[in-house]
């Protein structure tokens with residue numbers, strides 16, 4: 001198919017989706033909010049509303065939890081064998097793959113990211129993630145303890161599904177985050193209530209449509225769109241939810257933990273980051289600088305594991321800074337659906353103001369602006385990718401998660417690995433850390449010294465199936481691969497006397 005025809009086909013599939021009402025999926029039915037309330041969905045590239053969704057709240061969350069509980073305890077789901085759960089998840093992966101371009105287009109309109117990157121990063125990873133979850137469905141096992149010689153019995157433990165899982169996700173990678181939670185939860189036999197982010201909810205609703213078409217029993221997957229302070233809070237507080245898996249800000253993560261205390265829910269938190277990048281003087285500086293610049297623009301810097309604090313050896317500092325600045329100046333900025341766009345808008349006006357506020361506070365505290373720093377004069381919420389040098393650890397720019405394309409650089413005088421690690425670890429967060437060096441010894445010694453859940457060396461390789469999560473205030477627990485699936489299980493030990 002030629003490119004124009006393909007784009008027309010995707011646009012018309014998206015238009016068809018946009019014309020359908022965007023309701024709540026509860027107990028296998030699409031329903032409006034009981035009071036008929038809706039929320040507008042804004043395209044961040046234009047600043048204009050292009051869809052509306054149902055605004056669920058406490059009553060709708062309660063109905064969804066009841067449907068999920070019923071499906072967990074009665075009906076077909078408890079009788080569905082692990083191999084059949086795997087088959088359903090493989091079919092879902094195939095359905096997502098068949099609709100991947102449309103999902104990417106929709107998510108690009110909704111969240112603003114370049115459609116190619118959504119398709120080949122987010123949606124591609126989501127398809128892999130679903131297949132990984134499917135492959136794990138019949139491999140989550142317990143262990144048998146051999147009886148000691150003198151004992152008259154045996155013991156074993158099994159892993160059972162934790163029950164009804166509440167899944168709350170952010171707007172920056174909505175489809176991937178939804179799949180990363182729904183897949184493992186279903187694989188081990190849980191039922192779920194998913195609350196997508198109100199700022200980018202549409203791809204989760206499209207996922208809900210595909211789930212409905214594939215024969216998952218009613219109530220196994222429920223989706224309630226709505227505000228965090230109402231729908232999200234009600235889900236976190238609900239006494240009949242056994243587990244909350246949350247991805248979002250550290251601030252809301254704390255309130256989820258408090259709300260979950262009501263019935264001691266199991267909790268997994270994937271939170272914010274302020275990840276260091278360390279460039280040792282022996283690194284391939286050109287490769288490092290290009291990758292650092294590209295990563296800063298990925299999702300317009302709205303990416304939890306983004307490297308935002310750059311520490312470069314003083315000998316390499318000027319070359320690295322010049323190269324990154326040149327890379328950033330060449331980035332093509334525009335609407336995510338426009339051909340050739342490399343960096344899209346910030347998600348909202350409020351978030352854009354926050355990003356600009358951090359840039360100006362950094363400058364007023366003495367950081368030097370090398371490139372960027374301004375809002376782009378066009379419709380929508382666009383900001384230039386920004387690099388500041390001469391930063392200090394106490395600047396709010398270097399302490400807080402900005403969640404925009406803003407990089408603060410500093411130097412270190414010698415290559416003492418303890419001192420470098422101390423600089424990098426001087427943060428409340430601990431999600432990721434990045435190392436650039438040609439010296440494998442330094443790379444591995446530093447990797448052990450850094451307090452972060454994901455260390456990437458020279459840009460990293462495939463880490464899709466590695467567990468992912470944070471040290472310190474970046475989270476609690478791990479997602480991804482087998483570890484992620486185990487997080488939706490509860491251990492039961494059985495002791496038997498002969």
Ligand code: NAD
Pocket residue numbers: 168169170171172173195196197198226227228229231232233234236247248249250252253255256269270271272273303304305401403431469470474475
């Ligand atoms: P957010 O915390 O504002 O919202 C996340 C979700 O929580 C949304 O669905 C929101 O509606 C809901 N929510 C808000 N208040 C709530 C409440 N009181 N109770 C229950 N739910 C509530 O985060 P965001 O702005 O959507 O996303 C950006 C944040 O997500 C950043 O901090 C980023 O680092 C983090 N994030 C982390 C990861 C990770 O894997 N660690 C991945 C992506 C994003």
